[in-house]
Amino acid sequence: MSSAARGAPLAIEGLAKQYGDVVALAPTDLTIERGEFFALIGPSGSGKSTLLGAIAGFVPPSGGRILIDGDDVVAVPPYRRNIGMVFQNYALFPHMSVFENIAFPLRLRKASEAEIRARVERMLAMVRLPGMGGRRSNQLSGGQQQRVALARAAIYDAGLLLMDEPLGALDKNLREEMQDEIKQFHRQIGATVLYVTHDQEEAARLSDRMAILNHGRLVQVGRSRDLYEAPRNAFVASFLGEANLFAVRHMTSTGGGLAVDTREGIPLAALRGPAGAINGAAVMACVRPEAIELARPGASGLDNRVEGVVDDVVHAAGTVRYRVRVGDGFAITVRRPSRLQAEDPGVGERVALSWRADDTLLILKE
């Protein structure tokens, strides 16, 4: 009957929340496209739950506007916003069957019994729980409960779906399976999704774009790849994946790039200066562990070269992580693909590290 829901665009303008003197969310602007899968990531206490709560209508903002499909909903109570939401602990109603849980929003909307039956059955099939309508929610596994929660959030064709760490309670393998399912579900229903997680890998797998929050502030917005390859500051660089960070003391232009003097005493070669930087004191250099080549001492290498002693070697699922001590108390992490019968350097061996100048990312400290 009902066609797939059309996504609603979401625009946030100057949205802020303060509790007394504590700033939970600094004035924030954000635009999410129609039908986009958008992830909000950040450590706990970064303001992502406050932002989500304000959009859902649980947290009255101190200022700003929330536009869903062009309408400001700040003054609208949660039950009239027509948003779907999936909670971290599923929040299924324990005194209702699976069928009644999914039918609940339709009953509130006074749908006819025949329509409710048809739509719930179709939704049950869509989330791969056909014939499970009669079960109680506490008879289901974690993954099944999550699918019921998805079905309940989507059954009334809301243009915007909020998901608050929906996979946080599941173990790793099930989580990855459910990620694929959520992604497919999103493609089928077409709604705009705002997905909160503290897991950057999950955000990368699921989302079209993501926003990183820290201390109640939006730090950077973009595609996962953009954020990884061009982090705005040291926080983004170390929150997304691993980063070797150097404190920059001084930068001078050379023929083809920049010569960088670092507090760690390792001179670096870079191609581009940091975007929007004013002086060298607030700049850091970031080198990703997988950009670094590992060779025997004395071998000719790339633009950046440094020698050190292997401190630690960890083999984990296809990659080898080396910690290489290059100076007093300073170590560089290197990640290489693990190959069979490769003659990898062991702990205590001296090695040469090298990487290309354009892999030295100059970024802001804050």
Add this chain to the structure above:
Amino acid sequence: MTPRGDALARAMRVLLPCFTVLVLLYLTLPSILIVLMSLSDQTYLTFPPPGWSLRWYRTMTEDTSWPQAALNSFVVGVPAAALSVVLGTQAALALTRGRLRFAAIASACIVAPMLLPHVIMAIGLYPVMLDLGLLRSYTAAILAHAVVALPLVFIIVSASLRGYGESLELAAMVCGAGPCATFRHITFPMIRMSMAVGGLLAFATSFDELMLSLFLTGPGTRTLPRLIWEQMNAYLTPTIAAVATLVLVLSLVLLGAAALLQRGRIEGSAP
């Protein structure tokens, strides 16, 4: 294990059950004695009774003041319990779900009547009820009993509300349920067992209450505990033991019902 430790463990296996039985006897003996004394064939309260008879149960039903007092206890207890359930549940909802600034102080005020000596409340209420012209009325006793029974409902319903967190209610709201629909479809089904348990205990509190009844009821509205108290001073016949036995049986039935409801509540909400 050392021989000494072994002996100690063996002694404990004997001593612990003995101690347990002693404590249980200490707790239940007064009630058991009352039952035995009510079956006495003497005209005064004595223990152990030299002979057995059921005559005092007959005396109790022949004297109209006992059935009247029992009826009064229900006329006071049922509305008092109902009032406690309504007000106690609302207070619990406000203090667990609302974000009130003075929640801790409000909570202390609500629970206080349970901890304060009833005689203090009785002395305070006496002139107030006198002024209002409510002294010796059912209304006075109902209002006073609701105050002392309300904390029980408040505590039990609050615990139940805290037990499942507020995300269910938030989820219902997102689904489109306004405050009333959320209460009807989600909150009430989750807490109704606790409300019933609270109501039973509230009734039991009122049924058992003496001090407030002494001050606030009159000859026409006196409750069972008050009549027992008056008869104790005047006659001290085994009729009192017979009445007390019946009160004990009713209290046990109420407690049993509350326990059954509690069990149902726990099983119903198990994950």
